[in-house]
Amino acid sequence: MSDAEKGAYRRDAASAIKDHCLQGGLQKIQNRYGRGAMRCWAEMADGGLRDRVKESRIKTLENLDVVLSLLAEKIEEAGGQVYYARTAEDAADYCRRVARKNEVKSVVKGKSMTSAEIGLDVVLEEEDIEVTETDLGEFIIQLGEDRPSHSIAPCIHLDRQRIGRLFQEKLGIPYSDDPPELTRAARRVLRPKMVAADMGITGCNFAVAETGKISLVSNEGNIGMCTTMPRIHLALMGIERVAPTMSDHRGMLQLLTKGAALQKLSTYVSFLGGPRQANDPDGPEEFHLVMIDNGRSRILADKEFREVLACLRCGACLNICPVYGKIGGHAYNSPYAGPIGAVVTPLLFGINRYADLCKGESLCGACLDICPVKIDLPRLLLALRHKLAYGDPAWQTRKHKPLEALAFRFWRFCIASGTLYRLGRRCAGIVQKPFIAKTGMIKKMAGPASAWTHDRDLRPLAKESFSKRWKKRYARAAQKKTSEVDHG
Amino acid sequence: MHTKVTLFVQCLVDSIYPQAAEAMVEVLRRLKVPVEYPADQTCCGQPAYNAGYQREARAAARRFVRIFESAEAIVCPSGSCVHMVRHHYPELFAGESIDYRMRVKAIGNRCFEFSEYLTEVLGVVNIGAFFPARVTYHDSCQLLRGLGIAEQPRKLLGHVEGLELLEMRDSDVCCGFGGTFSIGYPEISTAMVDEKIDNIVATGAEYVTGCDVGCLMNIEGRLSRREQAVKVIHIAEILASGGELR
Numbered sequence: 001m002s003d004a005e006k007g008a009y010r011r012d013a014a015s016a017i018k019d020h021c022l023q024g025g026l027q028k029i030q031n032r033y034g035r036g037a038m039r040c041w042a043e044m045a046d047g048g049l050r051d052r053v054k055e056s057r058i059k060t061l062e063n064l065d066v067v068l069s070l071l072a073e074k075i076e077e078a079g080g081q082v083y084y085a086r087t088a089e090d091a092a093d094y095c096r097r098v099a100r101k102n103e104v105k106s107v108v109k110g111k112s113m114t115s116a117e118i119g120l121d122v123v124l125e126e127e128d129i130e131v132t133e134t135d136l137g138e139f140i141i142q143l144g145e146d147r148p149s150h151s152i153a154p155c156i157h158l159d160r161q162r163i164g165r166l167f168q169e170k171l172g173i174p175y176s177d178d179p180p181e182l183t184r185a186a187r188r189v190l191r192p193k194m195v196a197a198d199m200g201i202t203g204c205n206f207a208v209a210e211t212g213k214i215s216l217v218s219n220e221g222n223i224g225m226c227t228t229m230p231r232i233h234l235a236l237m238g239i240e241r242v243a244p245t246m247s248d249h250r251g252m253l254q255l256l257t258k259g260a261a262l263q264k265l266s267t268y269v270s271f272l273g274g275p276r277q278a279n280d281p282d283g284p285e286e287f288h289l290v291m292i293d294n295g296r297s298r299i300l301a302d303k304e305f306r307e308v309l310a311c312l313r314c315g316a317c318l319n320i321c322p323v324y325g326k327i328g329g330h331a332y333n334s335p336y337a338g339p340i341g342a343v344v345t346p347l348l349f350g351i352n353r354y355a356d357l358c359k360g361e362s363l364c365g366a367c368l369d370i371c372p373v374k375i376d377l378p379r380l381l382l383a384l385r386h387k388l389a390y391g392d393p394a395w396q397t398r399k400h401k402p403l404e405a406l407a408f409r410f411w412r413f414c415i416a417s418g419t420l421y422r423l424g425r426r427c428a429g430i431v432q433k434p435f436i437a438k439t440g441m442i443k444k445m446a447g448p449a450s451a452w453t454h455d456r457d458l459r460p461l462a463k464e465s466f467s468k469r470w471k472k473r474y475a476r477a478a479q480k481k482t483s484e485v486d487h488g
Numbered sequence: 489m490h491t492k493v494t495l496f497v498q499c500l501v502d503s504i505y506p507q508a509a510e511a512m513v514e515v516l517r518r519l520k521v522p523v524e525y526p527a528d529q530t531c532c533g534q535p536a537y538n539a540g541y542q543r544e545a546r547a548a549a550r551r552f553v554r555i556f557e558s559a560e561a562i563v564c565p566s567g568s569c570v571h572m573v574r575h576h577y578p579e580l581f582a583g584e585s586i587d588y589r590m591r592v593k594a595i596g597n598r599c600f601e602f603s604e605y606l607t608e609v610l611g612v613v614n615i616g617a618f619f620p621a622r623v624t625y626h627d628s629c630q631l632l633r634g635l636g637i638a639e640q641p642r643k644l645l646g647h648v649e650g651l652e653l654l655e656m657r658d659s660d661v662c663c664g665f666g667g668t669f670s671i672g673y674p675e676i677s678t679a680m681v682d683e684k685i686d687n688i689v690a691t692g693a694e695y696v697t698g699c700d701v702g703c704l705m706n707i708e709g710r711l712s713r714r715e716q717a718v719k720v721i722h723i724a725e726i727l728a729s730g731g732e733l734r
Binding site for chain 2: 009010013014017322323326327356359360361362363364365366368369379382384385386387388389390404405408409411412414415416417418421425428439441443448449451452454455456457458459460461462464465466467469470471
């Protein structure tokens, strides 16, 4: 989304609201997982876990350089290779070099949002490499040349009928909308790909510095195959996704699986880090870990925003946000959607460019309540809006709406004086008169306020404000009453 | 005797729903609480703050502090304004002297939402109100999640004679108002308020009530456009209805 595509968020949101299939999916996931996660937190025996994990996350972030260098050391000790990528291009280019050097013809991928962040698929396609997504949801997205709309459930915008037709068309199988049947069909395609691939590329849920392993959480079993069958395993991690110790990792994992899917534990948790050792029955010949910065160190350096890097990427905030619940993931135009995406996307890819994400929320606070590590997303959204209000060279941010800024300066001028404020109110009272319909409500307004009356009416200003009524009716009585009580 | 209450009347209430503030005065007077109203008050700064204009919000906040500093108890018929004063003012003045910050914090601690003040400070749940109607209650976001107020208004409504409280589905989900959000992103806001209205209508209630006029204005606007008969009423108006204090 560039500045030229101003209004894309509103436009995409509006069309999402009309998509019945998407609305059905969103309702289901929010009713089950959003409400469910809130119940999980309320009923959790270890009530202090969330605060402890948050504390550990913040501490890790404050010592990130040390923790990452320990992680790198441990992985290299085990024969793995670590690359620190400053930018998305840098990271994608490293993947390209590894693929070229090893004459990679086919890649199987595990679900990874960082892969989308660095635009990896395009780069691999340029190299004529066959890329196959192996996570079922991501596989469906790839087949449909679609985009994921939820960080955990990427094809929440599709129902099984649509998926059935897609499989029929793309895989040449008879139509079915039976989920087990469709899953078997996907499996028949995916299994040989995983067996034959030259390279497996995965994300990284978390890395553990003291053991030099990354952890991958999955329910489908594709991760095990992607990381052990191909000759090369390359994992992409955002630099913040690390725990110093296994003990820190345990809490993070618990909260991740609960927040994401109400699970005590996912079906699989794989710990990987390094090529196959002499006595290993299987495993890759090469292991690469790409640590991706791509703007994260700038977030880390800013105390106001640092907290957002504590995110576990569980997606729980998507499952409760009433805005996401209406517009789904595509309108965010980013690998990161929902409340967390509305904060992380502008910080990573440009505050002005993604201004609509900063402003397009109602600040209801449900995301803060559901976040397993209690990231104050409403506060962060306000901080982003603050940058947009005045501009900030440190974030290369320009004043977003000079006219709006002017309007608020005028507003300040008015509210600074009771007299002016009351005068303004009186003027508005006169101006509104022709707009009041027979019902007593305003049905149509002019200027920016017309956005309100597009779908809603508005109660007009009262003939007499409270301050006037007070003066007339209460002031004397109250005085009398007060003195009565005072002396009574 | 009770502490004197200084009314902090949200700008929307002052201009659009003055009857809510009048009702609040009526209830407090029935409870024999002395009431005063600083006529020079304007706005707490919330609209500017939520839109990112912290300098402008700070100017409004400074004015608020000046006007209300001498108040013993500040009572407001709007949860979001109290949330602003209690929780956002300290953030706005983080760069000020310790002395000023302490004063701001103290004002926040003396500032109460109306239903909170009645139940927790005065310890009253039965005002002796009579309101024979089916009513549903909407949990406003800043009131619920910012101030943690959910039971207090329900307790008050539960003691109103003749009133049948019908809980709506997802009463704690945002109505889509969000201040400038509703004007900046009307499609999303409308989709949200539509769901709220479906849930309100499904209860069969004649009235929807709440403790924040911003939300009520939004809900009323959409109800009216959809030509629904459900009426919007501030909780203070219900509590001020009927009879004398029993």
